[in-house]
Amino acid sequence: MFSLDSQLERDTVSVAALPLCELLLMNDSNYPWLILVPRQASIHELIDLSDHDQRQYQLESNMISRLLQSQFKADKLNIAALGNVVSQLHIHHIARFYNDQAWPKPVWGVLPPLPYAAAELTEALTLILSGLNSQTLVAFDWQQG
Amino acid sequence: MFSLDSQLERDTVSVAALPLCELLLMNDSNYPWLILVPRQASIHELIDLSDHDQRQYQLESNMISRLLQSQFKADKLNIAALGNVVSQLHIHHIARFYNDQAWPKPVWGVLPPLPYAAAELTEALTLILSGLNSQTLVAFDWQQG
Structure with missing residues (x-):
């Protein structure tokens, strides 16, 4: 039975339950940083997902990727x-x-996490949720296609 | 028209042309490190791939992932x-x-690249190519399914 890892739970804010994955926001205001966690017990690698779940993961990953581009104007x-x-x-x-402080390095280990202030968190969640709402129907249409 | 980025070309050894991607081996003997490069011009993100190409990428990624597990006994x-x-x-x-030297950190920026000696490179390529051969038919069957 799936339960979210305790460190992920501590380090993130829960955003939404997508069809396959929990969508989490890393509590680090240095970067808009989302995490997808498939609700599957004892899964460690992408290849541990079934073919069906890999396709669903890709769909949710695409949605989140577009959201980071459209709502946060990500350069990369x-x-x-x-x-x-x-x-x-x-x-x-x-x-x-x-111009982020770690660019062009990968983010891990460069800066200590900078937890969101309450107003910043509200702003980030609003952007994410409105981006998510604008894309959900596209995703469902594609699943039916 | 696709041409491999010059830095990727310098830093890697060409292994094989898969249906979608060039398969490269990073010339860094610190880790078995493969790179997939879709043969598409002016593509920067996974979401820049078409739905069809994303599925093909996933198939090739799965093949390479299984290869790293079976031939190199990867822990992760x-x-x-x-x-x-x-x-x-x-x-x-x-x-x-x-027990690799960067564990558990991500590899980027931890150790300087350690180019393969000729015999090590031959050994690595032999492992990769035999792993690839043992999986190719499975991949093609799945595409037809």
Whole structure:
């Protein structure tokens, strides 16, 4: 039975339950940083997902990627399934900017996490949820196609 | 028209042409480190691939992932599409080990690249090509299914 890893729970804010994945926001205001966690127990690698679930993952990953481009005006997306510390399968989707403080390095280990202030968090969640709402129907149409 | 980015060309050894992607081996013997580069011009993000090509990419990524598990006995896979320095879409597939020198950090920026000696390179390429051959038919069957 799936339960969210305790470190992921501590480090993130829950945003939405997508058909396959929990959508989390990393509580680090240095970057718009979303994480997809398939609701599957004892899964560590993308290849541990069934073919069907891989397609659904790709659909949700695409949705989140477009959202980071449209709502946050990302210059570049960084998408990564690492899991060296938290082994529960989770896939990072990070909006990068040419002027962010870690650019062009990958974000891990560069800056200490900077938790959101309440107003910033509200603003980020509003952007994410409105981006999500504008895309949900497209995703469902594609599933039916 | 597709041509491989010059930095990718310098940093890697060409292994095979898969149906969608060039398969490259990073010339860094610290880790078994494969890179998939879709043969598409002016592509920077996974979402720039068509639906069809995303499925084909997933198939090739799965093949490479299984290869890193079976031939190199990886403890963990690290899969990442970053592209902050080289913007041509390329997806890292890295076999990680609990006792590799960067563990548990992501590999980028931790150790300077350690180019393969000739005998090591031959050994690595032999492992990769035999792993690839043992999986190719499975991939083609799945495409027809």
